[in-house]
Amino acid sequence: MRYVIIGNSAAGLGAAEAIREIDPSSPLTIIADEPEAAYSRALISYELAGWLPSGAKLDLRTPDFYREKGIQALLGRRAQRIDTSAREVVLEGGDRIPYDRLLLAVGGSPQTLGVPGEDQAGIFGFRTARDLAAIHEAVQTAREAVVLGGGCIGLQAASGLHHHGVRTTIAIASGHLLSQVADPECGDLFRERFERNGIPVLTGAVPEEFTGTDRVAGVRFADGRALPAQIVITGKGVAPNIGLAQGTKIRVDWGIVVDDRLRTDEPDVFAAGDAAATWDRVACRSTVNAVWPGAYEQGRAAGCNMAGRDRRYDGSMRLNAAEFFGLPFISLGIVKPKGEGFESHSRLSGDKNRYWKLVFQENRLVGAVLAGKVDGAGVLGNLMRKRADVSSIKDDLLAGRYGFARLLPLIQAQAEAFPEAEYGEIIFTAETQRAQR
Numbered sequence: 001m002r003y004v005i006i007g008n009s010a011a012g013l014g015a016a017e018a019i020r021e022i023d024p025s026s027p028l029t030i031i032a033d034e035p036e037a038a039y040s041r042a043l044i045s046y047e048l049a050g051w052l053p054s055g056a057k058l059d060l061r062t063p064d065f066y067r068e069k070g071i072q073a074l075l076g077r078r079a080q081r082i083d084t085s086a087r088e089v090v091l092e093g094g095d096r097i098p099y100d101r102l103l104l105a106v107g108g109s110p111q112t113l114g115v116p117g118e119d120q121a122g123i124f125g126f127r128t129a130r131d132l133a134a135i136h137e138a139v140q141t142a143r144e145a146v147v148l149g150g151g152c153i154g155l156q157a158a159s160g161l162h163h164h165g166v167r168t169t170i171a172i173a174s175g176h177l178l179s180q181v182a183d184p185e186c187g188d189l190f191r192e193r194f195e196r197n198g199i200p201v202l203t204g205a206v207p208e209e210f211t212g213t214d215r216v217a218g219v220r221f222a223d224g225r226a227l228p229a230q231i232v233i234t235g236k237g238v239a240p241n242i243g244l245a246q247g248t249k250i251r252v253d254w255g256i257v258v259d260d261r262l263r264t265d266e267p268d269v270f271a272a273g274d275a276a277a278t279w280d281r282v283a284c285r286s287t288v289n290a291v292w293p294g295a296y297e298q299g300r301a302a303g304c305n306m307a308g309r310d311r312r313y314d315g316s317m318r319l320n321a322a323e324f325f326g327l328p329f330i331s332l333g334i335v336k337p338k339g340e341g342f343e344s345h346s347r348l349s350g351d352k353n354r355y356w357k358l359v360f361q362e363n364r365l366v367g368a369v370l371a372g373k374v375d376g377a378g379v380l381g382n383l384m385r386k387r388a389d390v391s392s393i394k395d396d397l398l399a400g401r402y403g404f405a406r407l408l409p410l411i412q413a414q415a416e417a418f419p420e421a422e423y424g425e426i427i428f429t430a431e432t433q434r435a436q437r
């Protein structure tokens with residue numbers, strides 16, 4: 001059996017490790033167009049913001065990892081296409097890598113804006129170790145920066161540039177920050193926090209042109225406003241890398257379509273991670289939930305199935321978490337519901353330091369946004385993942401009371417939804433204590 005994995009990040013690593021646990025010796029090749037050993041993208045923003053302890057690196061695995069696991073690592077090599085009839089991956093330059101089982105773990109890429117001048121030096125995505133190195137070099141001389149996009153990644157990039165003393169402005173087309181995952185009230189909490197810390201936010205700002213010749217000098221917006229910038233970071237969102245699947249029998253919509261075993265429509269070709277549309281267990285549909293743990297888990301499930309051990313992937317849920325200038329934020333599940341049948345409750349504290357929102361669908365909790373104070377997010381996430389009937393504790397949830405003591409009767413009554421050891425142990429402990437009283 002020859003295994004080939006395209007992608008050397010969360011999903012690719014998960015798959016390689018699962019394959020090696022089951023099949024320690026068959027040929028296994030990882031191909032990636034980035035030259036580095038596997039590293040954490042999530043740490044890119046921490047590194048730019050100076051939050052990593054000195055000497056800490058982004059690395060997740062050392063170069064020795066591949067040798068120790070008997071993995072042929074073709075790093076810095078780009079897959080150009082896959083030839084599913086010959087069962088080969090064709091690399092740029094023409095080399096062909098044969099496979100019996102193939103995984104597409106190719107992730108996503110920052111969306112381009114289609115604005116004139118976008119190819120100039122000084123305009124960066126915020127996704128790769130290479131972007132990070134280039135931004136580090138650019139902050140040595142840049143005075144001003146513009147970050148286009150007010151999602152978590154854009155805000156992280158802005159905080160990082162600010163940390164390096166670059167005068168940074170966030171420019172967003174919408175009316176408030178975090179507009180994909182939060183309501184205006186919540187977005188404005190963060191706007192106030194950023195502006196108080198010296199990072200202005202421009203709303204309704206649609207970029208029309210990047211000025212400069214060869215090297216970016218500024219951004220001009222559709223309404224005539226303009227900002228000088230020697231650095232521009234485009235944080236407008238990420239699109240799954242579906243190119244390798246196109247022109248094959250593999251079905252693609254927003255991401256590469258897979259079943260609950262991470263199989264594509266093409267025999268022996270699997271897909272996982274940010275490139276794949278997988279089951280969302282809260283929204284109950286296939287979608288791309290681009291989070292690291294989900295990508296790793298999908299990779300593991302795909303790796304098991306590739307190595308012949310049947311493993312179902314139960315799905316993930318939408319999740320965004322970050323902290324900006326001491327203000328933490330988490331959004332889980334469906335937070336901007338569309339259509340009938342949803343019930344949303346939100347509240348902003350009087351001092352405007354805390355916001356929360358809960359979204360219900362029938363008897364289930366399907367979404368939550370917490371800002372300022374995020375305790376209990378794990379409990380809320382669990383109720384969503386388990387699709388628990390929360391009608392008996394809805395008032396407690398609305399009052400912000402979701403400690404385990406309140407949940408215990410619900411967990412006991414819906415034991416089939418909470419089969420894991422942790423719940424068994426909680427129930428056992430509580431009942432023992434009750435018996436001893």
Ligand SMILES: Cc1cc2nc3c(=O)[nH]c(=O)nc-3n(C[C@H](O)[C@H](O)[C@H](O)COP(=O)(O)OP(=O)(O)OC[C@H]3O[C@@H](n4cnc5c(N)ncnc54)[C@H](O)[C@@H]3O)c2cc1C
Pocket residue numbers: 006007008009010011012031032033034040041042043044045077078079080105106107108126127128153241244272273274275290291292293295321
């Ligand atoms: C700045 C930032 C912060 C983030 N913070 C968090 C966070 O706090 N928490 C969280 O859960 N998630 C976070 N994420 C998201 C998380 O990093 C991704 O969900 C995760 O990396 C997805 O893993 P993946 O393996 O699917 O794809 P990717 O990490 O995108 O990796 C894709 C791999 O495929 C390779 N590749 C692509 N195309 C080709 C090709 N044609 N030929 C060869 N190789 C190819 C690439 O070289 C790479 O190795 C963050 C992402 C970014 C960018």
